[in-house]
Amino acid sequence: MALPHNHWVLTFVCADLPGIVHAVSGAVVASGGNITESQQFSSADTGRFFMRLQVESEASRGEFEAALAPVVERYDMTWRLDVVGRPLRTLVLVSTAAHCLNDLLFRQRAGQLPVQIPLVLSNHGSLRDLAGFYDVPFESLPVTDAASKAAFEQRVIDAVDEHDIELVVLARYMQIISPELCERLAGRLINIHHSFLPGFKGANPYKQAHARGVKLIGATAHFVTSDLDEGPIIEQNVVRVDHTRTPAELVAIGQDEESRTLTQAVKWFAEDRVLLDGARTIIFR
Amino acid sequence: MALPHNHWVLTFVCADLPGIVHAVSGAVVASGGNITESQQFSSADTGRFFMRLQVESEASRGEFEAALAPVVERYDMTWRLDVVGRPLRTLVLVSTAAHCLNDLLFRQRAGQLPVQIPLVLSNHGSLRDLAGFYDVPFESLPVTDAASKAAFEQRVIDAVDEHDIELVVLARYMQIISPELCERLAGRLINIHHSFLPGFKGANPYKQAHARGVKLIGATAHFVTSDLDEGPIIEQNVVRVDHTRTPAELVAIGQDEESRTLTQAVKWFAEDRVLLDGARTIIFR
Amino acid sequence: MALPHNHWVLTFVCADLPGIVHAVSGAVVASGGNITESQQFSSADTGRFFMRLQVESEASRGEFEAALAPVVERYDMTWRLDVVGRPLRTLVLVSTAAHCLNDLLFRQRAGQLPVQIPLVLSNHGSLRDLAGFYDVPFESLPVTDAASKAAFEQRVIDAVDEHDIELVVLARYMQIISPELCERLAGRLINIHHSFLPGFKGANPYKQAHARGVKLIGATAHFVTSDLDEGPIIEQNVVRVDHTRTPAELVAIGQDEESRTLTQAVKWFAEDRVLLDGARTIIFR
Amino acid sequence: MALPHNHWVLTFVCADLPGIVHAVSGAVVASGGNITESQQFSSADTGRFFMRLQVESEASRGEFEAALAPVVERYDMTWRLDVVGRPLRTLVLVSTAAHCLNDLLFRQRAGQLPVQIPLVLSNHGSLRDLAGFYDVPFESLPVTDAASKAAFEQRVIDAVDEHDIELVVLARYMQIISPELCERLAGRLINIHHSFLPGFKGANPYKQAHARGVKLIGATAHFVTSDLDEGPIIEQNVVRVDHTRTPAELVAIGQDEESRTLTQAVKWFAEDRVLLDGARTIIFR
Incomplete structure (x- = not known):
């Protein structure tokens, strides 16, 4: 046989x-x-x-x-x-923005994203129902000061151990990760930044982009290091805008790029297509 | 009648x-x-x-x-x-890179770019034949020190007066323009920068882009101000690259974006489609 | 006051x-x-x-x-x-593919798409839960023969009257609409076709695209007329693919373009930005 | 040693x-x-x-x-x-449009296109000076009837033999190649078609594109077979347009896509990156 x-x-x-x-x-x-x-x-x-x-x-x-x-x-x-195709055990961290989480969960259910998500962890409660619709456990812990931030990060560490997590995704999680946690999750912690890095690092990138009058806005998925918004880039996309767009409209327009860029980066990582070469990534598409 | x-x-x-x-x-x-x-x-x-x-x-x-x-x-x-359609009197400054000048001259002759170029001015002699093929007068003055740089800028000022110049284009002219000349030509001095600003300002942007491992490289046409690479952006384009590209290959790939971006910006300006709104541009395409 | x-x-x-x-x-x-x-x-x-x-x-x-x-x-x-901003009363027709419906409902809830959807109508039952998550009523009627097809279309007509519908969206509804219904809904019936029209009209466009070996695949949102896939085009997008992609992978890759193209077309229509000029559309973005 | x-x-x-x-x-x-x-x-x-x-x-x-x-x-x-890098002996056929020839010759001289062009052959005389500027021999033979067409094609055959030509490029050569010559040059005859194939085959594609109201126009570089505009596709690009563009403007806008698409295809071919898999191409970028 x-x-x-x-x-x-x-x-x-x-x-x-x-x-x-x-x-x-x-x-x-x-x-x-x-x-x-x-x-x-x-x-x-x-x-x-x-x-x-x-x-x-x-x-x-x-x-x-x-x-x-x-x-x-x-x-x-x-x-x-x-x-080939084994779902990667993935922990997703979110705050209040739904679009990246929605895309990850939708793609995962549609069979287009080889991840298995045992938990979504948030510093807010507002995305509980979305996770619930996709039958994914959801926990929220407020982050308001140093102590609650440390507790949140300890919960991340525990969840990583508990579920034997292979990848942690910051799907618009709006807190800075401590250097210790960055170090601990080095090479398996992916963030989506809502600008075309290295332009507009830090906070409010769409507001910065509006002020600077750029003609394309973008999103960058990258590994997280303790050097903020400086980790190795995995994927980037841009979309054309013009002078008529307000900062609020840039936010809405940019969401598409954010979710597709993050989902693409997670997919490549889950398929073992992302390798580190110093501060750069090799992507074997 | x-x-x-x-x-x-x-x-x-x-x-x-x-x-x-x-x-x-x-x-x-x-x-x-x-x-x-x-x-x-x-x-x-x-x-x-x-x-x-x-x-x-x-x-x-x-x-x-x-x-x-x-x-x-x-x-x-x-x-x-x-x-409508009156050719704008345009002075072009170049150094040794031919691709932007070639595109401007080719488009101008093809009737697709409403400019009239009475002079190309360079700090090198290597593009003389290219200008000559398109029957455009060409002058070169070496820029090697402060005195020769001042002489070059004085020649720019004289040429602007002499030919009643309405637009000065830096078509990969690789010298920094003095604050005085920036001021004098404010609102009618356009540069092409070989990166997706505000990323990779200053020198060697493709080398910086390679080191940072970006997945898209680009070009930015902008008005020149005394604040280097910070003037109002007119147009930007990007193109996808991957980890296999050397800095030298990025240079070659980026040339297409540079020439099309600059030509587009010049075309819009010549058609009175570019207006200044503080540090931003309004583009009435 | x-x-x-x-x-x-x-x-x-x-x-x-x-x-x-x-x-x-x-x-x-x-x-x-x-x-x-x-x-x-x-x-x-x-x-x-x-x-x-x-x-x-x-x-x-x-x-x-x-x-x-x-x-x-x-x-x-x-x-x-x-x-400005009044939500357009919109009826959505679907079959089994979830991605377009998911994007419409997500965007609507996120406040980025000014439509109000009183009903999703399908010839299958599989998207009931998705509609339910967004609190949108869902009905399914099987279409298996001429009689059931006529009954389905009658239900469309009744729903249009009942809810005073202003726009009907075919969000990957995989049945051909009768000429009578096309006529009745002329100018307010939008379809998403999963190819870059006029290439690959009709069935299985991704299979056709694979066989033809195209290097870009796309999606087209258009008004529906009785002339199949020939109605006025509202929006199109493409994405690069290469020889390694199977027809099944093209389907997955193309879904992003389908949903963003359809959502964009619906948004413009709902904002009164789409006007008909014979067989062409004017889009006042 | x-x-x-x-x-x-x-x-x-x-x-x-x-x-x-x-x-x-x-x-x-x-x-x-x-x-x-x-x-x-x-x-x-x-x-x-x-x-x-x-x-x-x-x-x-x-x-x-x-x-x-x-x-x-x-x-x-x-x-x-x-x-690696050996220049491919390439014969270029043109009619009156200069943009593709200009791009090929410019890139070749700039050291970015590994071809050596011993001859440009045209059915018109208007591009003689452009070839001359790049020191490339140029011949023109009018094609006005069956006999002169046969003579032109015989000159192609002779030139291929004489210069041991490895690639023939139709750089906007506006005559249909006979089935016999297609057969003789099978796999080494590349054309640029000024549409996003398979849309708008045949003559006047920009006019067709305008009439159909497409939102993207494009260009396709493909191997020529006796089946008009149906040969294996090597590369395609598109650019966004809107309802304001006249057919004449589409022609001008499309030229950029034509020249970059053709030059890219020729570059890949010259680098042995293009292989035939039935009616499709494998591109090893």
Whole structure:
């Protein structure tokens, strides 16, 4: 009887040296696999080599890992092996703006976003019903001072542990994350900023954009670091505006870009398409 | 025998008050004119009213001005009256990059850009042949120190007087303009900056963009003020890039956006479609 | 005591003649109004003149109409007078795809789409909960043959009467509307087609797009006429795709363009910004 | 003494089977090469496998070919080996529109387009000076009837032989190519069509676009086949327009999209990034 095929996604990062592709593809062949998708990049900036593969194979996970182990060791690789399409355990943080959460939940239910969301956490209560409509648990804890902020962040840490969270998404969560939490969630904390970074960092970017009279407004999904709005950029989009738009209209117009940009970044991350190369991201679309 | 029709373009700027449109359109009717294009905008930021009209009329310029004079006086308007399509006398400053100059000259010859260019002035000699192909006079003066820079700027001032220049275009002219010259040419000096302002002001914007890992690069055409790269924005465009692009490739990719953005800004300005509202521009496309 | 200000939106369509703007603005002045937004267009194709105004006035509706009546009569105008921001009574027809309905309802609740939806009507039951979450009544009637189709369309007609419907939106309603109903709802029936018309008319546009190997896919919001997918276009958007995308992925990618394109078209229509000029639309953005 | 490094570009097409990547990368390793760029695609439509590599190697061309020969034979591959950046010998056909030729020649001179153009051939004389400015030989032969058309096409055939032409570009050449010549130049004849295909095939696409009232106009670069405007699409771009644009303005607006789309397609082709998969193209950007 034919064994069921497994569909694996693999990422490798290591120093750029000759022979890596041959070594990796040799391990794939040795375990009876077939490469269905392959992307690679050699960074001139950092000298690192990045690779992402999708492989169909009849081998078990153990057999596949065993075949890859010598290659990984030889090239001193950072690597990941996962099943294509496995939903990523994702914690979403929100405040009062609904559009990003709505898009994430709608896309997730529609089967277009491979995440599983065990909890939405907010510093307000107003999005409880929206989460409820999609059958996602929702908790709110007010953040009004240093103590309540610390309590909120402790709840994040606990929820991450409790649900074995792999990604935390700031879906218009309007509080600055402490350096400690940034550090703890490094590489798995994604924010949507409502401007075309590096323009208009900080607060009220649409008001700044109006004052500056820009002709395009945008949104930026990025990893969060303790350096505010300076983390590695994952995705950006812009939309044309003109002089007739008030700051309030810019807010409404920009929401589309915010939600699609964040959802796209989350999708790529969940599909193991986002790799870090210093302060920049490699996106294997 | 029917008199030939004139096609006028009019712009008005004044404090926003009721009755302006009726007063202006009354003067148009009184002089036998017909409005073929009309745009207006009331700025909530500055309380100013902006209007641009195109009018077909059998009246002479004198008759038309006489009909408009009481309205202009009554509302204390800043205004302009010109002939639709009259080529604007334009001085172009360049250094060594050819793409913006090439686009301006090609479009001008193709009849798509209503400018007349009596002179291209450069701090290098390398674009002489390009100007020559389009039969445009070309002068170069090296800028190597304060004295030669002052001499260059004096040549700009002389050329502006000599040719009765209405617009000066910095088509990738890679020298900072002195505050005095900025002041003298205020409102008629347009620059193309090779980034999506306000991101990446100053030098080497593509290198900055690469280092920051942005996913879109762009270009910005703006009025020049003594505050470097902070003048009112006229037009902006962006194009998508990814992690594989080197700084040198960003330069090549960005050139398309630079030339189309600058040409668009010059075209709108030459058509009297650009009005200043404080630090912002009104673009009556 | 100062009377409250009214904010009116006006549209006028008539043969293009001199003096219209002056006559209209005169009536506005006579009724104590102030023009806050104004757009006009003279169609070279049809010789028609189109105008849209927003006017702040202390006059009552009756007073304002009385001031305008002589102008309207003199130029034999088709015209409309409404209150800025009044929600348009809108009937939405859907089948099983949720994304367009979700976007309409989300935007409506967020206060960004001036419509009021008394009913969602479907030939399937699957979107009942989505409508319910937004507290919108939902009815489903199966369409399986000529008789049930006729019954469905009769229900549409009855609902239009019952709720005094001003706009019917086909939000991925996957049945062809009969010529009789098209005729009855002419000018107030908007469809979203999931291709960049006129490319890929008819069924399965994404499959056609994949087979043809296009590099951009799109969506088109248009008025429905009895000539399938040939009605006047209101809005279009496209998004870049490449050879790696399967037809199923094109469907998912295209959904964003569909929902934003349809919502934009509905918004413009609800704001009286869409006027018909033969087979083309005038959009006063 | 270290031998100079060669930088090779390789493309392979064959039936999709396991082990190809390993076999190819093995040959690369065996010849001392290092893969600097790699892309692959398995077509679900045709069952074909496509691969493009860039390889740095100290091996000679002969040594490299010898290393690859067994792999190529084993998988029955169609393949190409070339030097990265070698200018492609390109014949350009034009009529009277200058914008596409101007862009090709400007980009070529600027070092951004790896082509070498030994001849521009036209059915008119008007672009002689433009070619001359870039020191490119220019010939014109009028096409007025069947005989002169046949003579023109014979001149194309002769020029292709004479200059060992690898690509023929129709840069707004406004004559239909005979089926015989299409056949003879199959896979190396690229046209720019001034619409967003498959919309508005045939003559006067901007006039058609105006009549249909589309909100975006575009351009399509495609391989030419005997089936008019139906050949495989290489690249497409669009730009937003509105109801105010006349057909003549659409022509001017569309020119930017035409020239950038054609130049992009030629660049990708010259870099061996365009492969045919039935009626579709694979673009390894």
